[in-house]
Amino acid sequence: SYVLTQPPSVSVAPGQTARITCGGNNIGTKSVHWYQQRPGQAPVVVVYDDSDRPSGIPERFSGSNSGNAATLTISRVEAGDEADYYCQLWDSNTDQGVFGGGTKLTVL
Amino acid sequence: HLLLQESGPGLVKPSETLTLTCTVSGDSVKSSSHYWAWIRQPPGKGLEWIGSVFYTGSPYYNPSLKSRVTISIDPSKNQFSLKLTSVAAGDTSVYFCARQASRITMIVAAPFQYWGQGALVTVSS
Numbered sequence: 001s002y003v004l005t006q007p008p009s010v011s012v013a014p015g016q017t018a019r020i021t022c023g024g025n026n027i028g029t030k031s032v033h034w035y036q037q038r039p040g041q042a043p044v045v046v047v048y049d050d051s052d053r054p055s056g057i058p059e060r061f062s063g064s065n066s067g068n069a070a071t072l073t074i075s076r077v078e079a080g081d082e083a084d085y086y087c088q089l090w091d092s093n094t095d096q097g098v099f100g101g102g103t104k105l106t107v108l
Numbered sequence: 109h110l111l112l113q114e115s116g117p118g119l120v121k122p123s124e125t126l127t128l129t130c131t132v133s134g135d136s137v138k139s140s141s142h143y144w145a146w147i148r149q150p151p152g153k154g155l156e157w158i159g160s161v162f163y164t165g166s167p168y169y170n171p172s173l174k175s176r177v178t179i180s181i182d183p184s185k186n187q188f189s190l191k192l193t194s195v196a197a198g199d200t201s202v203y204f205c206a207r208q209a210s211r212i213t214m215i216v217a218a219p220f221q222y223w224g225q226g227a228l229v230t231v232s233s
Contacts, residue, residue, distance in 0.1 A: 001171060033219035035155075042204055042223035043155065054221075086155055090217035095168050097145070097157035 002091040004100035011106040018074040020103045022087030025068060032070040034063055035086045037102075043086060047072060074105070082107045110134035112205050114227035120199075121233050126192040130205030130224060131185070138163045138183050141210035145220060146179060146190045148201035156201075160208065160216055161188060168216060195231045202226040 005023040012018040022032060032050050035043035045054050047063035050070065060075045074081055087100040116128035130144070137144060146158040161167040161179045169177050178191040192199060209221035 031217060035220075037155075042226055043220070044223075045209075045219045045221060048209070048219040088155075088157075088219070090214070092214070092217070094171065095216075096170055097160065097168075099147075099155040099157060102154040 001094055001096065002089075002098050004087055004089070004098055006085075006087060006100040006103045008101070009104045009106065011108055012074075012077050013108045014077055014079060016077055018077050018081070018105055020072045020074075020085050020087075020105065022070040022072070022100050023068055024070075024089070027068055027070050027089070028066045030065075030089045030091070032063065032065050033088045034061075034072045035088065036081075037084045037086065039083075046085075077105075077107055079107050081105060110207065110222050112207065112222060112224035114203060114205050114224045116227060116229070118228060119230050119232065120195055122196055122231055123194055126190070126195050126199065126229055126231070128190045128203055128205075128227060128229070129187050130189070131187050132207070133186070135207065136183075137181050137186050137188055139210075140164075141215065143208040143216050143218065144179075144181065144188045145206045145208055147204045147206055147220065147223075149204070149226070150198075150201045158190065158192075158203075162216070197231050200229065200231045202228050 034047040037043040050065040051063045111133045143160040145160040159169040159179045176193045181188045205224045206220040207222040209218040
């Protein structure tokens with residue numbers, strides 16, 4: 001099955017830029033979605049189809065996808081961005097949804 | 109305003125069948141634009157896709173669970189349900205129901221746009 005690899009944790013100071021990667025074989029050929037999950041809450045889509053942003057999500061959240069890695073970039077990080085972030089895609093080769101293992105973003 | 113609400117037993121004995129229902133309000137499960145899905149999250153761990161179902165057509169299941177999972181739609185009650193047989197301690201999780209976003213092509217690949225609040229199911233004797 002298709003595997004998505006994320007770093008377990010990323011730390012960043014307020015106001016700086018956080019980058020969370022999601023590695024997968026030729027992931028650049030697939031559409032990647034990103035979710036933010038705060039403790040005790042359901043996940044929320046922050047980026048979909050690699051780089052699109054749902055209404056209501058700040059422009060500080062952006063995404064890119066190329067080669068073997070997709071990246072979620074959070075600019076001007078705020079304390080409220082501290083959460084777990086998951087990448088996810090649909091693998092059409094095996095007809096299944098796949099989540100990455102998740103990355104805990106800590107705002108120092 | 110779309111709402112999804114999971115319901116079902118919070119405690120299931122090992123080897124028994126876990127059954128959860130997701131009640132949808134604000135949309136119809138007969139929609140031709142969306143898949144409906146179940147996702148779970150063991151305590152302190154990551155998200156796992158269980159399966160996605162469309163009003164017409166065969167559901168898609170996680171291969172690791174496929175032999176034990178059934179997801180079905182009940183349009184008369186505007187609900188969809190999850191059945192997981194032969195449960196074990198490793199099935200203890202928060203179970204989320206979700207609606208995938210609408211799109212024109214490859215709608216099964218759409219993101220999980222709306223989520224229920226989640227239901228904790230513990231497998232224990």
